[in-house]
Amino acid sequence: MGAPLVEVSDLTKHFPVRKGALGWSTVLVRAVDSISFTLASGHTLGLVGESGCGKTTTSKLILGLERPTAGVIRFAGQDVLALDREGRRHWRRAVQAVFQDPYASLDPRMRVGSIVAEPLVIAGELDAPGRRRRVGELLDLVGLPARAAALYPHEFSGGQRQRIAIARALALSPKLVVLDEPVSALDVSIRAQILNLLTDLQEQLGMSYLFIAHDLAAVAHMSHEVLVMYLGKIVEWGPADAVALRPKHPYTKALFAAALPVDLDGSREEVTLSGEVPSPIAPPGGCRFHPRCPSAMPHCATQAPLLKEVEGRLVACHLY
Amino acid sequence: MEEASPPESVGRPSVLDVRDLGTHIVTRWGRVRAVDGVSFAVGEGETLGLVGESGSGKSMTCLSIVRLVPRPAARIVSGQVLLDGEDLLVKRESEMQGIRGRRVAMILQDPMSSLNPVFSIGMQIREPVASYHGLRGRSLTERATTLLAAVRIPSPAERLRAFPHQLSGGMRQRVVGAMAIAGPPRLLIADEPTTSLDLTIQAQYLNLLKELQERHRLAMIFVTHNLGIVARMCDAVAVMYAGRIVELGPVARIFKAPAHPYTQALLESVPRLGVRAGRLRVIEGQPPDLAHLAPGCAFAPRCPQAMARCRAEAPPETTVGEGHRTRCWLHAAA
Numbered sequence: 001m002g003a004p005l006v007e008v009s010d011l012t013k014h015f016p017v018r019k020g021a022l023g024w025s026t027v028l029v030r031a032v033d034s035i036s037f038t039l040a041s042g043h044t045l046g047l048v049g050e051s052g053c054g055k056t057t058t059s060k061l062i063l064g065l066e067r068p069t070a071g072v073i074r075f076a077g078q079d080v081l082a083l084d085r086e087g088r089r090h091w092r093r094a095v096q097a098v099f100q101d102p103y104a105s106l107d108p109r110m111r112v113g114s115i116v117a118e119p120l121v122i123a124g125e126l127d128a129p130g131r132r133r134r135v136g137e138l139l140d141l142v143g144l145p146a147r148a149a150a151l152y153p154h155e156f157s158g159g160q161r162q163r164i165a166i167a168r169a170l171a172l173s174p175k176l177v178v179l180d181e182p183v184s185a186l187d188v189s190i191r192a193q194i195l196n197l198l199t200d201l202q203e204q205l206g207m208s209y210l211f212i213a214h215d216l217a218a219v220a221h222m223s224h225e226v227l228v229m230y231l232g233k234i235v236e237w238g239p240a241d242a243v244a245l246r247p248k249h250p251y252t253k254a255l256f257a258a259a260l261p262v263d264l265d266g267s268r269e270e271v272t273l274s275g276e277v278p279s280p281i282a283p284p285g286g287c288r289f290h291p292r293c294p295s296a297m298p299h300c301a302t303q304a305p306l307l308k309e310v311e312g313r314l315v316a317c318h319l320y
Numbered sequence: 321m322e323e324a325s326p327p328e329s330v331g332r333p334s335v336l337d338v339r340d341l342g343t344h345i346v347t348r349w350g351r352v353r354a355v356d357g358v359s360f361a362v363g364e365g366e367t368l369g370l371v372g373e374s375g376s377g378k379s380m381t382c383l384s385i386v387r388l389v390p391r392p393a394a395r396i397v398s399g400q401v402l403l404d405g406e407d408l409l410v411k412r413e414s415e416m417q418g419i420r421g422r423r424v425a426m427i428l429q430d431p432m433s434s435l436n437p438v439f440s441i442g443m444q445i446r447e448p449v450a451s452y453h454g455l456r457g458r459s460l461t462e463r464a465t466t467l468l469a470a471v472r473i474p475s476p477a478e479r480l481r482a483f484p485h486q487l488s489g490g491m492r493q494r495v496v497g498a499m500a501i502a503g504p505p506r507l508l509i510a511d512e513p514t515t516s517l518d519l520t521i522q523a524q525y526l527n528l529l530k531e532l533q534e535r536h537r538l539a540m541i542f543v544t545h546n547l548g549i550v551a552r553m554c555d556a557v558a559v560m561y562a563g564r565i566v567e568l569g570p571v572a573r574i575f576k577a578p579a580h581p582y583t584q585a586l587l588e589s590v591p592r593l594g595v596r597a598g599r600l601r602v603i604e605g606q607p608p609d610l611a612h613l614a615p616g617c618a619f620a621p622r623c624p625q626a627m628a629r630c631r632a633e634a635p636p637e638t639t640v641g642e643g644h645r646t647r648c649w650l651h652a653a654a
Contacts, residue, residue, distance in 0.1 A: 050518035050520060050521075051518055157606050159606070187374055187545075187607060188545050188586060188589065188590065189373060189585070189586065189589060189603040189607065190606075191589070191590075192589035192600035192601060192602045192603070193603075195591070195600055196599050196600055196602060199598075199599065214519065215591075216519075216593070217591040217592055217593050218591045220591070220593055221591035221592075221600070222591075244593050245593060254520055254523070255519055255520065256593065257523070272520075272523045272524060272527055273520045273523070273524070274524070276488055276490055276491075276521060277518065277520075292520075
């Protein structure tokens with residue numbers, strides 16, 4: 001495995017939000033609140049949680065689309081915030097993304113060839129014939145015919161469009177690809193095709209994935225490790241099988257209880273949470289999950305639990 | 321409010337009995353058989369899951385039941401939709417207006433498309449209650465409050481004054497649920513009701529639907545593409561492909577011994593917790609273009625077990641077990 005590709009320590013991102021009728025006062029949304037994790041080279045880290053838990057903000061920070069309020073992101077050993085212009089260029093090229101909606105992420109007025117070649121043009125690496133060759137290679141890699149380069153996105157189905165988006169993300173041979181809900185918009189029978197393609201590409205090319213999805217069974221299937229977030233905090237982080245099959249944190253248990261049961265008469269623990277996710281503007285004190293937690297204790301409301309190791313994974317819960 | 325149960329013969333009479341329903345859409349590219357010879361029945365307190373990919377005809381089947389197919393392009397061309405024995409397809413439009421909402425209610429995917437953003441929750445809940453039960457004034461407000469309480473909305477009396485944008489997605493969908501049970505209806509059609517909700521909220525909503533169903537003995541049609549939800553909510557499941565039901569049976573049988581190759585592939589192509597295969601089973605190819613269907617079985621071009629006969633003739637419906645039928649030549653008697 002060697003050194004981690006991505007090393008995040010005490011990463012924090014606060015957004016100011018205007019409040020009050022005239023928007024005179026501002027409050028802070030703690031979208032990501034002092035989280036630390038690592039992602040090994042060639043591995044997949046699954047990031048799960050409900051809306052507002054900070055997973056998209058985390059991915060944006062790693063993609064360099066937002067600047068952190070505090071904390072350090074190290075990419076291949078280097079602090080990305082301390083990089084010079086040239087270093088930043090290298091980092092931005094090594095980190096690419098594939099988004100949920102392949103109908104929105106491809107410019108309808110560009111031919112597929114130009115869409116896939118665009119990162120190469122911006123990087124200014126190859127001349128025109130070289131780019132054409134590279135586009136042909138990339139289309140082949142994602143299982144599209146070479147003649148696709150001359151067509152427009154509307155001539156493709158959802159699954160094929162997602163292949164185009166993947167080809168574009170791979171153009172600069174990235175070390176990390178952020179996959180933000182890559183199959184949610186696709187039909188059930190097409191999802192398996194794309195998930196298998198992503199697995200094959202990782203085996204061939206050896207890049208890391210940061211995989212964000214609502215479908216927990218898909219996350220568990222794709223990931224080496226799973227990180228569960230709740231209101232900007234990490235609640236559980238560990239090997240995918242341990243987290244998915246033997247979850248420890250009450251929140252993780254409830255999340256995975258909602259996923260497809262292993263078999264129909266399986267004795268899966270049924271955990272249904274009461275209430276809704278509180279506003280991240282005023283998160284509850286102590287453990288942020290305590291108002292909804294079925295096993296909350298008095299001190300959960302006052303002391304924030306720290307991550308500690310329990311049966312091969314890290315859990316932030318006073319039960320352990 | 322008790323409906324007299326129809327004095328019908330033996331067994332539990334079906335609330336909804338759909339027979340050979342056909343809905344066609346006329347497009348520039350030809351006639352699309354969006355719903356083609358669909359038959360199923362749902363009894364009191366029963367839930368039928370309707371699964372399939374986009375374009376398979378799930379939603380069109382539901383819209384045909386309440387006769388809300390997009391006119392003039394779409395037409396119901398054949399069949400019967402029997403609600404407690406009465407055929408809805410021969411009713412006058414004015415009669416249908418008394419049936420929609422009151423006897424057949426729907427919950428759709430996006431609660432904001434069911435709620436009017438410029439009216440308060442109270443106004444929107446009072447409206448169906450007033451028209452169904454003729455209540456007015458205090459008793460109307462009381463009834464509306466009771467309905468909101470029934471869908472577990474905290475402090476219901478105050479919420480009547482709230483507007484849809486002031487509620488979270490889960491709460492809005494609860495309000496839609498409250499309006500749906502105002503009748504209370506005999507049949508509830510839930511078309512992907514939890515797709516837009518967060519996972520833990522989804523679990524809450526599913527539990528709520530079950531509770532409402534038990535209390536009012538509702539017959540329910542649950543449209544979804546999430547097989548996990550089917551396993552948890554439904555008694556029977558109908559799998560649709562290209563406008564037809566290719567397999568229908570009790571949930572336990574469909575999950576354990578699926579008969580149709582499409583159902584088998586669908587179940588195997590979904591990642592499951594605890595089953596760690598390196599690769600997922602893939603259904604090759606794309607869902608078919610309904611305007612250009614070849615003769616024979618619509619799944620044949622993607623089917624790993626397709627035979628010459630599958631491409632020539634559409635398979636008939638065959639019973640393969642108790643309450644379990646499929647359309648596939650592999651099971652059809654020769």
